[in-house]
Structures are given as C-alpha cells and as structure tokens.
Amino acid sequence: xxxxxxxxxxxxxxPQLVVKDAELSVKAILDSMTDNLATGExxxxxxxxxxxxxxxxxxxxxNPKTGSKVQVPAKHxxxxxxxxxxxxxxxxx
Amino acid sequence: MTLTKAxxxxxxxxxxxxxxxxxxxxxxxxxxxxxxxxxxxxxVKLSGFGNFELRxxxxxxxxNPKTGEEIPITARRVVTFHASQKLxxxxxxxxxxxxx
Numbered sequence: 001x002x003x004x005x006x007x008x009x010x011x012x013x014x015p016q017l018v019v020k021d022a023e024l025s026v027k028a029i030l031d032s033m034t035d036n037l038a039t040g041e042x043x044x045x046x047x048x049x050x051x052x053x054x055x056x057x058x059x060x061x062x063n064p065k066t067g068s069k070v071q072v073p074a075k076h077x078x079x080x081x082x083x084x085x086x087x088x089x090x091x092x093x
Numbered sequence: 094m095t096l097t098k099a100x101x102x103x104x105x106x107x108x109x110x111x112x113x114x115x116x117x118x119x120x121x122x123x124x125x126x127x128x129x130x131x132x133x134x135x136x137v138k139l140s141g142f143g144n145f146e147l148r149x150x151x152x153x154x155x156x157n158p159k160t161g162e163e164i165p166i167t168a169r170r171v172v173t174f175h176a177s178q179k180l181x182x183x184x185x186x187x188x189x190x191x192x193x
Contacts, residue, residue, distance in 0.1 A: 001126070001127075001130040001135055001136075001137045001138070002137075002138050002139075002140070003138070003139050003140050003141075006123075006126055006127070006137070006139070009126050010119065010122055010123065010126060013122050014115065014118070014119065014122075016115075017111070017115065021109060021110075021111065022119075024108070024109045025105050025109050025111070025119050025123070026123065028101075028104055028105060028108050028109055029101050029104075029105070029120065029123055030139060030141065030142045032096065032100075032101060032104055033096065033142070034141075034142060034179075034180055034183055036096040037180065037183075037184055038180075038183040038184050038186070038187045039187060041094060041095060041096060042095045042096070043095065043096040043097075044095050044096070044097055045097070045098055045124055046097075046098065047124070047128075048124040048127070048128065049172075051174075053184060075184075075185050076184055076185070077176070077181065077184065078143070078174075078176040078180055078181065078184055079174075080143075080145075080172075080173075080174030082171070082172045085128070086128055086131070086172060087171070087172070089128055089131075089132045090128075090131050090132055090147065090170055090171065090172050091169045091170050091171070092149075092168075092169065092170045
C-alpha cells in the first residue's frame with residue numbers, strides 16, 4: 001500500500017469528507033510524526049507501536065572505493081517497535 | 094513530550110478542520126489501514142516517511158532467562174520499519190550527535 005492508496009482508503013471510510021481532507025490528514029499526521037522524531041521526541045501509538053531514536057556512537061569507517069579510513073560521527077537513527085496488537089495481528093498464527 | 098493519538102487528533106481538528114469526532118476517527122483509521130495492509134501481508138510505503146515491511150522468521154532455539162530452560166522460539170512474521178532518507182536526514186540535521 002502506498003501513501004496515495006492509503007489516502008483513497010481513508011477517503012472511502014469517511015463519505016462525508018472530500019478526498020482533500022483525507023490527503024491533508026495523512027500529510028499532517030506524517031509531518032507531525034517527522035517533526036517530533038527530528039526533535040528527539042518519542043511517538044507512542046497504542047495498539048500500533050512506538051517510534052524513538054537510537055544512538056549510533058562515532059566510529060571509524062572505510063571508504064569502500066579507496067579503502068581509506070574515515071571518521072563517521074555519532075548520530076541518531078529512527079527506530080520502530082511494533083505494539084502488541086500489530087505484532088499479534090501480523091504474526092501468522 | 095511524547096506524541097500520542099490524542100495529539101494527532103488535536104492537530105487534524107486545528108489544521109485540517111475536521112470536527113473532534115472525525116479527527117479522532119481519522120487518526121484511528123490511519124493506523125488501522127496500515128495494520129490491515131500488513132496483516133494481509135502487504136508492505137506499506139509512505140514516501141518521505143518510511144516503509145513498513147514484513148519478515149518471516151523461522152523457528153530458533155531460545156531460553157527462559159529466569160530458569161535457563163531451553164524453549165524454541167516459534168516461527169513468526171514480524172514488522173520492520175525502514176525510515177526514508179528524508180526522515181533520516183531530518184533527524185540527523187536537528188538532532189545530530191547530541192546525546193539523547
């Protein structure tokens with residue numbers, strides 16, 4: 001399912017709304033989730049899962065082309081942990 | 094402050110102009126649609142945010158950490174999330190090497 005399919009499915013669930021409302025809603029939700037993660041805040045959606053940041057310490061990497069060493073700085077990467085309901089529904093019983 | 098469904102509903106009320114009831118239902122439906130797709134084995138690709146994918150894990154040996162007793166971890170299907178390049182760079186930009 002892509003973002004545009006998600007918008008179509010949501011619009012179908014809300015016949016009183018126009019497709020534009022579903023589109024704006026999806027955009028607002030994703031933008032807000034992105035902004036929160038970008039400022040280091042957690043996202044907790046009961047029954048779905050949580051998003052947080054994981055710390056990656058600095059390390060010495062290598063340029064795969066030249067083999068020379070490069071310092072890779074510390075960074076944070078987004079992490080998702082599926083919640084109980086999602087985990088159970090996705091698991092093949 | 095942790096972002097929750099209530100915060101997202103408030104946002105749809107303020108920014109999109111849905112009424113309170115619709116805003117709450119929309120947030121619920123948003124996550125339910127994603128769950129339905131994943132449940133049916135279909136990956137979900139939200140461009141600019143990330144992809145939710147499914148992985149099949151075969152049975153592997155495990156252990157009860159309390160008793161040390163060996164018990165197999167059954168085969169299962171799990172969800173993995175891969176952040177898009179856009180989300181990753183936004184996180185790095187505003188929240189680079191700073192400690193959590």
